[in-house]
Amino acid sequence: MFPFKNNITLDRKSNRNLYLQLCDQIIGFIKSGKLGPSTKLPGSRKLSEDLNIHRKTVISAYEELISQGWIETFPAKGTFITSTLPVVKPTDFDNNNRIKNQKQQSGFSFKSRPDLNPDLNNYSNEQLLKVNDGSPDYRLAPIEEITRVYRNIIKKAHHKKLLTYGSAYGNPELRKALVAYLNQTRGLNVSEENILITRGSQMGIYLAGQLLLSSGKRIVVGNTNYMTADNTFKDAGGIIERIPVDQNGINTIALEKLCTSKKIEAVYVTSHHHHPTTVTLSAERRMHLLQLAQQQRFAIIEDDYDYDFHYSNAPILPLASNDYKGNVVYIGGFTKIIAPAIRIGYLVAPKDFIEEATKLRKIIDRQGDSLLEQTLARMITTGDIQRHCQKVLKMYKARRDLFCLLLKEKFDNYFDFEIPKGGMAVWVRLNNKYNWDDLVAESKKLNLELNPEWRRYDNVNSGHNSIRLGFASLNEEEIQLVIQRLEIAFKNIS
Numbered sequence: 001m002f003p004f005k006n007n008i009t010l011d012r013k014s015n016r017n018l019y020l021q022l023c024d025q026i027i028g029f030i031k032s033g034k035l036g037p038s039t040k041l042p043g044s045r046k047l048s049e050d051l052n053i054h055r056k057t058v059i060s061a062y063e064e065l066i067s068q069g070w071i072e073t074f075p076a077k078g079t080f081i082t083s084t085l086p087v088v089k090p091t092d093f094d095n096n097n098r099i100k101n102q103k104q105q106s107g108f109s110f111k112s113r114p115d116l117n118p119d120l121n122n123y124s125n126e127q128l129l130k131v132n133d134g135s136p137d138y139r140l141a142p143i144e145e146i147t148r149v150y151r152n153i154i155k156k157a158h159h160k161k162l163l164t165y166g167s168a169y170g171n172p173e174l175r176k177a178l179v180a181y182l183n184q185t186r187g188l189n190v191s192e193e194n195i196l197i198t199r200g201s202q203m204g205i206y207l208a209g210q211l212l213l214s215s216g217k218r219i220v221v222g223n224t225n226y227m228t229a230d231n232t233f234k235d236a237g238g239i240i241e242r243i244p245v246d247q248n249g250i251n252t253i254a255l256e257k258l259c260t261s262k263k264i265e266a267v268y269v270t271s272h273h274h275h276p277t278t279v280t281l282s283a284e285r286r287m288h289l290l291q292l293a294q295q296q297r298f299a300i301i302e303d304d305y306d307y308d309f310h311y312s313n314a315p316i317l318p319l320a321s322n323d324y325k326g327n328v329v330y331i332g333g334f335t336k337i338i339a340p341a342i343r344i345g346y347l348v349a350p351k352d353f354i355e356e357a358t359k360l361r362k363i364i365d366r367q368g369d370s371l372l373e374q375t376l377a378r379m380i381t382t383g384d385i386q387r388h389c390q391k392v393l394k395m396y397k398a399r400r401d402l403f404c405l406l407l408k409e410k411f412d413n414y415f416d417f418e419i420p421k422g423g424m425a426v427w428v429r430l431n432n433k434y435n436w437d438d439l440v441a442e443s444k445k446l447n448l449e450l451n452p453e454w455r456r457y458d459n460v461n462s463g464h465n466s467i468r469l470g471f472a473s474l475n476e477e478e479i480q481l482v483i484q485r486l487e488i489a490f491k492n493i494s
């Protein structure tokens with residue numbers, strides 16, 4: 001007979017009831033093939049003695065297993081594994097009598113995507129001083145205000161309804177607040193039906209890509225471009241066409257030329273601060289791009305991910321503010337203003353496009369976080385968000401100034417860069433005598449992590465030898481430390 005005594009281990013300190021632990025293990029033996037159909041189980045008295053537990057515990061376990069259909073009992077004969085259960089091939093067990101972890105490899109085939117970025121979590125060594133790709137400083141997020149407003153909302157009985165399924169377009173109050181906010185701050189001329197609330201800008205990029213592209217359809221991006229957007233468009237079946245980027249942004253003359261030989265469905269542009277090089281699309285090219293979009297009937301996906309952070313003058317109004325023929329799909333959000341984990345963004349476009357995007361959004365993610373969206377709506381209406389924005393803008397400007405000053409002072413022979421007019425990172429060209437591999441490796445030895453995503457900018461082999469060094473998430477002390485460690489790293493590789 002199966003040696004229950006040696007194979008069952010019950011933990012009296014566990015929160016799980018003893019009789020349920022016994023059930024779990026017997027079910028495990030059945031599922032793994034250790035106990036086949038019609039196998040006789042020991043009587044409750046014998047098993048309770050073997051396991052040193054109360055007989056009632058065994059009886060409760062057997063009753064539970066009978067009710068679930070795993071075992072059956074016959075008067076005067078005994079208790080058996082249900083005869084009609086399928087026969088299972090025996091499986092390996094680990095030392096604790098649990099089925100060996102078999103969740104490493106799937107027992108089915110599925111798509112593998114080597115083209116997508118394999119870096120899926122950012123939880124590297126917390127001791128590292130990190131220079132990222134240009135993220136906000138999450139430590140500055142107005143989390144107390146958010147919590148206060150959130151708590152006030154949920155306290156009101158009539159707001160409990162926010163806990164049920166709501167509109168796939170997003171929280172109505174946030175859409176309403178965004179109409180006023182976007183029309184005032186960005187010069188848009190939109191109403192609620194032009195707005196879909198998304199989870200961050202990335203969802204907007206995904207939805208736009210899926211609706212505009214399909215197998216063989218072409219999208220134009222800058223060379224080089226934000227790689228996640230490239231991947232998103234490829235995933236939609238699109239063919240990526242690249243046009244040069246200079247100090248005035250994407251070259252629209254090259255785009256015009258391209259349009260004479262190929263049908264273009266869309267152009268993706270980070271007009272305010274081109275990702276990755278941080279340059280602003282000039283007024284002349286903005287007008288030209290809009291004109292081309294109208295003539296050729298393509299869409300402009302305007303990813304305005306860091307509209308709020310422009311230091312040299314007032315932010316430049318987006319292309320969407322001059323879009324009178326419905327060519328622009330405008331994408332933005334609060335992940336950069338507040339913190340990346342506050343995943344609220346928006347897609348602004350003509351009504352027919354928003355309707356399709358919302359249908360699509362509904363099958364990926366039924367709806368957004370209604371309570372957080374309502375909280376943000378309140379904070380926009382009271383001006384809390386705008387005040388927070390002003391506060392961090394000043395701080396990021398000071399950080400940019402210090403970072404660039406020190407880069408220039410200490411690394412003039414190594415780095416070449418323009419002071420970015422906005423955004424959260426500097427696009428730094430490394431003197432061709434050196435390579436990033438060496439500098440990144442040497443910095444790591446000094447507990448300094450240089451933008452781990454840097455390789456992605458070489459995806460088109462542009463040979464620019466540049467990466468983005470984010471300054472916004474570092475306070476002044478941290479900036480000084482980064483510079484000190486970089487100095488040592490350079491000494492060591494020179």
Ligand SMILES: Cc1ncc(COP(=O)(O)O)c(C=O)c1O
Pocket residue numbers: 199200201202203226270275303305333334335336340345
């Ligand atoms: C150019 C660009 N667009 C979109 C995003 C995605 O932003 P979100 O976190 O709002 O999805 C990022 C994030 O870094 C970005 O750099």
